[in-house]
Amino acid sequence: MIEVMFFFFAALAIGAAINVVVQKHVLYSALSLIVLLIAMSGLFILLQADFLAVINVIVYAGAIMVLFVFVIMLLNLPQDEDGADRLRWLKFLGVPMGLFLLFMILSTIWGARTVDGVEPRLVGSPEAIGRSLFTDFMLPFEVTSLLILIALMGAVVFAKKEL
Amino acid sequence: MILKMVIVFGGLLGAFAYLSLVERKVMAFVQMRPGPNRVGPFGLLQPIADGLKFLFKEQVQPTAANPWLYLAAPLISIIPALLSFSVIPFGPALQVTDLNVGLLVVFAVGSLSVYGIVLGGWASNSKYPLIASMRSSAQMISYELSLTLSVVGVLLLANTLSLVELVRSQEGTWLGFLPKWNVFLQPIGFIIYMIAATAESNRLPFDLAESEQELVSGWHTEYSGMKFGMYMLAEYGNLTASVCIATILFFGGWNGPSFGPDWLVMILPTIWFILKIAVFIFIYVLARATVPRIRYDQLMRFGWKYLLPVALANILITSFLVAIS
Amino acid sequence: MIPLSWFLILSAVLFLIGVLGFFVKRNIIALLLSVEIMLNAVNLTFVAFSSRNGQISGQVFVFFVLVVAAAEAAVGLALVIAMFRNRETLNVDRSNLLKW
Numbered sequence: 309m310i311e312v313m314f315f316f317f318a319a320l321a322i323g324a325a326i327n328v329v330v331q332k333h334v335l336y337s338a339l340s341l342i343v344l345l346i347a348m349s350g351l352f353i354l355l356q357a358d359f360l361a362v363i364n365v366i367v368y369a370g371a372i373m374v375l376f377v378f379v380i381m382l383l384n385l386p387q388d389e390d391g392a393d394r395l396r397w398l399k400f401l402g403v404p405m406g407l408f409l410l411f412m413i414l415s416t417i418w419g420a421r422t423v424d425g426v427e428p429r430l431v432g433s434p435e436a437i438g439r440s441l442f443t444d445f446m447l448p449f450e451v452t453s454l455l456i457l458i459a460l461m462g463a464v465v466f467a468k469k470e471l
Numbered sequence: 472m473i474l475k476m477v478i479v480f481g482g483l484l485g486a487f488a489y490l491s492l493v494e495r496k497v498m499a500f501v502q503m504r505p506g507p508n509r510v511g512p513f514g515l516l517q518p519i520a521d522g523l524k525f526l527f528k529e530q531v532q533p534t535a536a537n538p539w540l541y542l543a544a545p546l547i548s549i550i551p552a553l554l555s556f557s558v559i560p561f562g563p564a565l566q567v568t569d570l571n572v573g574l575l576v577v578f579a580v581g582s583l584s585v586y587g588i589v590l591g592g593w594a595s596n597s598k599y600p601l602i603a604s605m606r607s608s609a610q611m612i613s614y615e616l617s618l619t620l621s622v623v624g625v626l627l628l629a630n631t632l633s634l635v636e637l638v639r640s641q642e643g644t645w646l647g648f649l650p651k652w653n654v655f656l657q658p659i660g661f662i663i664y665m666i667a668a669t670a671e672s673n674r675l676p677f678d679l680a681e682s683e684q685e686l687v688s689g690w691h692t693e694y695s696g697m698k699f700g701m702y703m704l705a706e707y708g709n710l711t712a713s714v715c716i717a718t719i720l721f722f723g724g725w726n727g728p729s730f731g732p733d734w735l736v737m738i739l740p741t742i743w744f745i746l747k748i749a750v751f752i753f754i755y756v757l758a759r760a761t762v763p764r765i766r767y768d769q770l771m772r773f774g775w776k777y778l779l780p781v782a783l784a785n786i787l788i789t790s791f792l793v794a795i796s
Numbered sequence: 797m798i799p800l801s802w803f804l805i806l807s808a809v810l811f812l813i814g815v816l817g818f819f820v821k822r823n824i825i826a827l828l829l830s831v832e833i834m835l836n837a838v839n840l841t842f843v844a845f846s847s848r849n850g851q852i853s854g855q856v857f858v859f860f861v862l863v864v865a866a867a868e869a870a871v872g873l874a875l876v877i878a879m880f881r882n883r884e885t886l887n888v889d890r891s892n893l894l895k896w
Contacts, residue, residue: 370582
């Protein structure tokens with residue numbers, strides 16, 4: 309039963325990711341990314357990380373993607389211009405290079421896995437994450453607050469009409 | 472499990488339809504007129520007549536509309552409204568499922584309901600829906616912040632995110648007569664939650680996205696037939712979900728004095744829950760009938776400059792008090 | 797029981813799709829979306845390893861990746877708006893004033 313759910317979410321994720329890349333109108337790409345995020349949340353729940361699954365939906369799909377959709381609607385472009393397709397022959401080189409990249413990634417992380425088929429030893433409860441966030445990772449936590457402040461100031465400055 | 476889901480969601484859809492009748496009747500009595508009373512005794516068959524009208528009406532679609540998004544937007548609106556009911560407990564053992572992070576699931580599907588409005592306005596490809604949907608989505612994501620921050624105080628007191636545990640933490644009474652509800656411990660949080668929930672469900676005084684006087688009908692101008700019916704159901708669904716969460720978080724959910732014979736004791740918690748929800752829905756409808764609409768810039772200023780700092784101050788004070796006790 | 801290797805393969809494939817999207821697309825917003833796909837694939841790897849090894853720090857890292865993705869999306873979109881104001885197009889091929 310769990311395998312069926314894994315295959316469902318995995319197929320949904322891969323389909324949505326391919327749709328992001330293939331669509332001509334960028335609004336459909338953004339909506340496919342939202343579907344990808346929901347599939348990711350499903351996979352997180354299968355890995356017993358339920359707090360992260362819900363946070364993924366609230367923060368990523370509910371806030372960041374709304375920002376993307378707003379900007380796309382604001383700029384209101386028609387479909388992708390075709391432009392000078394100078395790299396037409398390079399696209400055929402893309403497939404074997406892509407497979408080579410896949411092989412490189414897999415060979416790097418394959419060796420780090422533990423024994424297959426072991427039960428997940430961890431439940432990602434909010435208490436465990438909070439405890440770790442405020443003891444071991446206190447410094448990165450405070451630094452990310454600075455990071456968000458800088459991003460906020462940067463976004464406001466860039467989007468102003470005149471400085 | 473499937474039976475539970477069918478009962479809950481079928482009953483909910485019927486309840487949302489009758490909520491429209493409640494709203495019309497209460498607004499009518501406030502305005503000194505009788506309200507719907509032709510169809511059935513006291514207008515009780517009016518929602519059925521409305522439902523049949525929505526089913527049989529011709530669905531007019533603008534030619535320039537985006538067909539896939541036009542169809543998908545009401546679905547995206549109503550699915551979160553119904554999904555949030557899958558974690559709400561109506562009684563001691565009456566919920567579809569009890570998740571470890573149940574409260575966050577309600578907020579997660581609430582933040583997904585923004586897309587129903589944004590895409591509805593975009594897909595209609597005309598002026599009024601676009602303006603309305605942009606305004607409404609900006610309003611919803613601004614007040615979503617205050618909504619989530621206002622319940623952090625309650626979570627600090629109860630130490631859990633599961634809705635069933637939150638209800639159980641409010642059992643019992645102080646001094647024998649004052650129930651242990653969170654509203655007495657977190658009054659500011661409750662007020663912020665009510666205001667933010669009104670803004671989240673696009674109700675008056677925050678409903679300039681569907682204001683009849685300015686924007687014809689807001690983001691559902693170009694919708695007719697069952698798609699419009701779905702938007703209406705979604706709006707009442709969001710309202711009811713916010714009200715249910717308010718009772719669970721602040722007013723003790725299904726806790727209440729239990730008395731009487733055995734069969735009464737079994738259904739009494741659900742009756743208390745429904746009574747509390749009914750009081751809140753009455754307050755919401757009363758607010759719709761009496762309070763004027765807020766202008767857009769006043770709304771954004773209120774949400775960011777007043778409501779958000781008050782919510783943050785609430786968290787600060789609550790965490791300080793919890794830490795020193 | 798789902799083996800860990802399935803999650804790793806899935807995340808590698810998603811990362812690959814993100815990289816290919818980043819190379820192929822010409823629209824700036826589509827490039828940003830491809831970066832988000834890559835970040836999501838990395839999130840999946842983090843959570844998969846954290847779940848199998850029993851350490852919570854993998855999931856805490858996902859938090860930080862999420863924060864960085866949010867900050868980067870905000871600043872990136874502000875840049876996109878500024879660029880659109882100057883140039884009326886979102887095609888990266890047209891932004892070649894610095895080319896020889």
